[in-house]
Amino acid sequence: MSSYGTPPMTEHTKVDFGADRVDGATATTPGPTVLEKAAPRSERMAVNKIECNACPVLCQISEGRTGACDRYANADGRLIRVDPVCFVSRATDATEPTAIGFSAGADAQAQTSADNSAPLFVTGVGASSTYPDYKPAPFIVSSQHEGVDMVTVVTEGIFSYCSFKVKIDTDRFLGPEQSNVRCHGEIVGHVTTAEYGSQMLSLGGVHHLTGGSKKEGRVTCDMMLALGNKEAVELTIDGGASLVIRAGAAPVVDGVEERRMRVGCGSATIGIFAKQWFGHVDEVVVVDDHITGVLTEHQAGRCLGMTRSGLKIRGRKSTPGRYFQVANPGTGWGGTDIQDPLAIVEGFDPAVARPGMRILMVSTTGEHAQWYELDSDLVPRPAQMPDTVRQTVERIGENCEPSLATVLFIGGAGGSLRAGATENPVRLTRAIKERLVNVTCGGAPAYVWPGGGITVMVDVARMPDRSFGTVPTPAIVAPIEFSMTLDAYRELGGHMDAIRPLADVLAHGPEHLEGAPLARRTLARHPDNPWPLGMPPMLG
Structure with missing residues (x-):
C-alpha cells in the first residue's frame, strides 16, 4: 500500500456478480497515475461507477473509492493506479526512497544522460498488468547500455502459481519434515528438506491459494503479501515450534531470537x-x-x-x-x-x-x-x-554467521506475461533459456529454473520495498521485467509498435495518459544487484 500522503480513497468498493465485499485498509496516492479509459460499461453497473479490468475480478468502483486490491481507484470517473511506478537509479549511494514528482522538457533529457547508459530503469512495481492479456505490457521501454540499443518489457504479473521458500538459519528443531505450517490456524505450507545449518519452509502455492477453503486462500494470500513485503509473519508448525520470520531479520523460535548459524556439523x-x-x-x-x-x-x-x-x-x-x-x-x-x-x-x-x-x-x-x-x-x-x-x-x-530468515519468491510466468511481450509467447521462453533475455523482478536479479516454462526465483530482500500486491481471486501481484537488445526483441516477434524511449516515458508517462504526469518513486539500486541491462546470469 502506498503511503505518500495525499487524500485517501474512502474504502473498498463492492464487487458485483455475486462476489463478497472485501475488507481492508484504504490506500493513498502521491498524485495518482491514470491508467486507461474504463472497460466497456456493464449493463448492471451504476452510472457513478467504473469497471476496472486490471484483473479477472472486474471491480466496479465508485467515485473516490479503491478496488478490492487497493491498487486501483476511481478518481473523477477515471481509472487510476494508486501506487507510483518505481524506477531504479544506477547510483547506489542514495539514502531513503523518495517519491519524485516530474516536470517534462529539458529535465527529461537530463534524466537520460548521453553516457551510453540508462541511469534509470523502469521496474514492474506499480506498472500495472497486461490483463486481459491481449494487450502489450504497460511499459516497453527503449534505452541504451554501453552503446547497445536495449528494450525492457515491464509489467506486474498476477501469480497464482507462486510460493515462498524460507531459509531459516538455525539448528533448532522447528518441526518434522512434511509437517503443516499454519498462519492464524490455516495451513499455508509445510516443512521441507533441511539444508546445511538451515531449516527450510515452503509457503503458499496454488493449492493453498485456490485449492482449499476461501479462508485458507485469503490467509495464505495475506501471509505471502506480508512475507514478500519484508514484514514479520507469525507461524506455527504442527508438532513443532512457533516462529516469527521476516526477510533479512533473525528468526524468533519459541519466543527466543536466534543469534548464530552453526559453523558446521x-x-x-x-x-x-x-x-x-x-x-x-x-x-x-x-x-x-x-x-x-x-x-x-x-x-x-x-x-x-x-x-x-x-x-x-x-x-x-x-x-x-x-x-x-x-x-x-x-x-x-x-x-x-x-x-x-x-x-x-x-x-x-x-x-x-x-x-x-x-x-x-x-x-x-x-x-x-x-x-x-x-x-x-x-x-x-x-x-x-x-x-x-x-x-x-x-x-x-x-566463525558462525548471523542467523537470518531469507525469503525467496518463486513464480511461474505464464501466458499473460509472455503475451505482453510478444504475440508468439514461446519465443520469449526460448530467448530466456538461450540467455538472450535478462529477467529481473523489481530490478533484482532473478534465477530462471531449468526445464519448461519461465519459473523465476528472487530474493525479496534485494527488491524494492512494497514490491508485492494482491488481487482477491486470490493471487499475488509481483513485478517482472524482461531486458534484451533491440535486435533480440525484434527476432522474438515483440510488440515493436509499443516501444517508447525512456525519455518519452519519463516526460509523458504511459502512452494512455494523454499528457498527464507520471507518478513515480525513484530508488537507489541495491548495492548487491547488477545493473539490469547487463548480461543475464548463468542459468541452471
Missing part, C-alpha cells in the same frame, strides 16, 4: 579446530543433531597422534569419530533435545581412561560449552575452563 567442527585443541584437551565432543564428533576417534585426532580417551557415546556410529542420532531433534545443545551434554555419554572405558582427563563438550555454534575433568571414579566433574580452551569456543562463535 559436529564432525566438521572437529576438523576445523582440532589443531587448536591439540595439547590443551584430552577429548572434545561436539554435540550436533546431525553428526556428533568425537575428537580422539576422528581422523583429525588420529592424524595429530592423539590417544583414545575411552569415552563411550550414545548414538549410531557412522565412521570413526562421527555419530548419528545421539539424541532427538530439539532446541537444546546442537539442535538436539538435551540440556545436559552428559546425557549422551554412556561412560568411560576403565582400561583406557584415567583420572584427571580433560574433556570439552561444545555445541556447533559455541553457545553451549562445558569443561569437565574425570575424578578417581572416572566420573566427569564440571571444572573451570582454561582460557586457551575458552578462546577456541569463542572462535567457534566468531
Whole structure:
C-alpha cells in the first residue's frame, strides 16, 4: 500500500456478480497515475461507477473509492493506479526512497544522460498488468547500455502459481519434515528438506491459494503479501515450534531470537579446530543433531597422534569419530533435545581412561560449552575452563554467521506475461533459456529454473520495498521485467509498435495518459544487484 500522503480513497468498493465485499485498509496516492479509459460499461453497473479490468475480478468502483486490491481507484470517473511506478537509479549511494514528482522538457533529457547508459530503469512495481492479456505490457521501454540499443518489457504479473521458500538459519528443531505450517490456524505450507545449518519452509502455492477453503486462500494470500513485503509473519508448525520470520531479520523460535548459524556439523567442527585443541584437551565432543564428533576417534585426532580417551557415546556410529542420532531433534545443545551434554555419554572405558582427563563438550555454534575433568571414579566433574580452551569456543562463535530468515519468491510466468511481450509467447521462453533475455523482478536479479516454462526465483530482500500486491481471486501481484537488445526483441516477434524511449516515458508517462504526469518513486539500486541491462546470469 502506498503511503505518500495525499487524500485517501474512502474504502473498498463492492464487487458485483455475486462476489463478497472485501475488507481492508484504504490506500493513498502521491498524485495518482491514470491508467486507461474504463472497460466497456456493464449493463448492471451504476452510472457513478467504473469497471476496472486490471484483473479477472472486474471491480466496479465508485467515485473516490479503491478496488478490492487497493491498487486501483476511481478518481473523477477515471481509472487510476494508486501506487507510483518505481524506477531504479544506477547510483547506489542514495539514502531513503523518495517519491519524485516530474516536470517534462529539458529535465527529461537530463534524466537520460548521453553516457551510453540508462541511469534509470523502469521496474514492474506499480506498472500495472497486461490483463486481459491481449494487450502489450504497460511499459516497453527503449534505452541504451554501453552503446547497445536495449528494450525492457515491464509489467506486474498476477501469480497464482507462486510460493515462498524460507531459509531459516538455525539448528533448532522447528518441526518434522512434511509437517503443516499454519498462519492464524490455516495451513499455508509445510516443512521441507533441511539444508546445511538451515531449516527450510515452503509457503503458499496454488493449492493453498485456490485449492482449499476461501479462508485458507485469503490467509495464505495475506501471509505471502506480508512475507514478500519484508514484514514479520507469525507461524506455527504442527508438532513443532512457533516462529516469527521476516526477510533479512533473525528468526524468533519459541519466543527466543536466534543469534548464530552453526559453523558446521559436529564432525566438521572437529576438523576445523582440532589443531587448536591439540595439547590443551584430552577429548572434545561436539554435540550436533546431525553428526556428533568425537575428537580422539576422528581422523583429525588420529592424524595429530592423539590417544583414545575411552569415552563411550550414545548414538549410531557412522565412521570413526562421527555419530548419528545421539539424541532427538530439539532446541537444546546442537539442535538436539538435551540440556545436559552428559546425557549422551554412556561412560568411560576403565582400561583406557584415567583420572584427571580433560574433556570439552561444545555445541556447533559455541553457545553451549562445558569443561569437565574425570575424578578417581572416572566420573566427569564440571571444572573451570582454561582460557586457551575458552578462546577456541569463542572462535567457534566468531566463525558462525548471523542467523537470518531469507525469503525467496518463486513464480511461474505464464501466458499473460509472455503475451505482453510478444504475440508468439514461446519465443520469449526460448530467448530466456538461450540467455538472450535478462529477467529481473523489481530490478533484482532473478534465477530462471531449468526445464519448461519461465519459473523465476528472487530474493525479496534485494527488491524494492512494497514490491508485492494482491488481487482477491486470490493471487499475488509481483513485478517482472524482461531486458534484451533491440535486435533480440525484434527476432522474438515483440510488440515493436509499443516501444517508447525512456525519455518519452519519463516526460509523458504511459502512452494512455494523454499528457498527464507520471507518478513515480525513484530508488537507489541495491548495492548487491547488477545493473539490469547487463548480461543475464548463468542459468541452471
